[in-house]
Amino acid sequence: MEKKDHNILQVKDLCVQVKTKAGFTSLVQGLNFGIEKGKVLGIVGESGSGKTVTSMSILQLLDQKSMEIQGSITLKGQELNGLKNKDMQKIRGKDIAFIMQNPMNAFTPVFTIGHQFVETIKSHTSLNKKQAKELAIEVMQYVNLPDPAKLLKNYPFQLSGGMLQRVMIAMATCLHPSVIIADEPTTALDLHNQLLVLRLLDKIRSEYGTSILLISHDLGVIAEMADDVIVMKRGRIIEKANVFELFDHPQHEYTKKLLNTRPILQVEQQPLINML
Numbered sequence: 439m440e441k442k443d444h445n446i447l448q449v450k451d452l453c454v455q456v457k458t459k460a461g462f463t464s465l466v467q468g469l470n471f472g473i474e475k476g477k478v479l480g481i482v483g484e485s486g487s488g489k490t491v492t493s494m495s496i497l498q499l500l501d502q503k504s505m506e507i508q509g510s511i512t513l514k515g516q517e518l519n520g521l522k523n524k525d526m527q528k529i530r531g532k533d534i535a536f537i538m539q540n541p542m543n544a545f546t547p548v549f550t551i552g553h554q555f556v557e558t559i560k561s562h563t564s565l566n567k568k569q570a571k572e573l574a575i576e577v578m579q580y581v582n583l584p585d586p587a588k589l590l591k592n593y594p595f596q597l598s599g600g601m602l603q604r605v606m607i608a609m610a611t612c613l614h615p616s617v618i619i620a621d622e623p624t625t626a627l628d629l630h631n632q633l634l635v636l637r638l639l640d641k642i643r644s645e646y647g648t649s650i651l652l653i654s655h656d657l658g659v660i661a662e663m664a665d666d667v668i669v670m671k672r673g674r675i676i677e678k679a680n681v682f683e684l685f686d687h688p689q690h691e692y693t694k695k696l697l698n699t700r701p702i703l704q705v706e707q708q709p710l711i712n713m714l
């Protein structure tokens with residue numbers, strides 16, 4: 439995790455504070471971690487431990503008026519912290535993609551999936567509308583969505599949560615980002631769709647060498663997917679380790695407690711072979 443030369447994403451001494459009437463309050467403090475190419479870094483921790491604030495800082499999506507981000511966040515050597523919004527907009531979606539918990543929130547309800555997909559592609563490339571649509575169809579086929587041309591004509595509400603999450607993954611993947619930040623990508627889904635989404639992320643990681651920052655409160659998901667894990671509590675990293683070390687020899691009492699309460703993901707019992 440600390441081999442900085444190999445890391446695609448490197449976070450150093452990250453500290454986020456929010457302005458309150460009584461002064462500044464720290465939301466996360468002293469965070470140091472990195473992700474190598476093609477690896478999955480899991481972030482676990484109970485609700486309120488600072489997982490989302492961490493990912494929002496990387497994406498530079500925190501409200502700059504009320505929050506202060508200190509420290510360094512580099513993507514392939516480029517400093518992101520403090521970048522102007524217009525420069526960050528070029529990076530978000532192209533070099534760093536974001537998959538959120540509730541896919542419905544990622545889409546505007548009044549536009550078709552196709553319109554939103556095509557506009558996203560066009561905003562980051564020189565492709566025309568027809569070429570962007572072809573790319574959208576190609577990548578939707580890649581994530582095994584049935585009848586992509588028809589799906590593109592649908593509005594978000596016409597798709598199930600699982601389907602919509604796969605469309606979001608297709609959108610996130612289509613420009614081959616270096617990093618995907620997936621914040622609780624399976625939490626709102628049923629078990630079948632949870633497994634589909636995890637398999638899909640793993641396929642993208644292995645075939646494109648995409649690095650994934652996977653945020654989850656679910657250690658079953660982390661055990662399945664992550665190479666390395668950081669455990670957060672009250673805005674700090676209290677333990678970081680290789681996934682096997684963490685599960686076999688957890689050092690911190692809090693980690694032991696999390697491990698003891700983890701749900702079991704019944705991977706072996708699912709007919710995965712025909713899913714993707």
Ligand SMILES: Nc1ncnc2c1ncn2[C@@H]1O[C@H](COP(=O)(O)OP(=O)(O)OP(=O)(O)O)[C@@H](O)[C@H]1O
Pocket residue numbers: 456465483484485486487488489490491492655
């Ligand atoms: N805009 C904000 N203003 C003030 N405090 C905030 C803001 N956003 C988050 N916080 C606080 O920062 C802390 C970390 O929140 P964060 O959402 O990162 O936790 P989390 O680990 O992602 O939790 P969950 O698993 O519930 O999503 C919490 O105490 C939260 O109340």
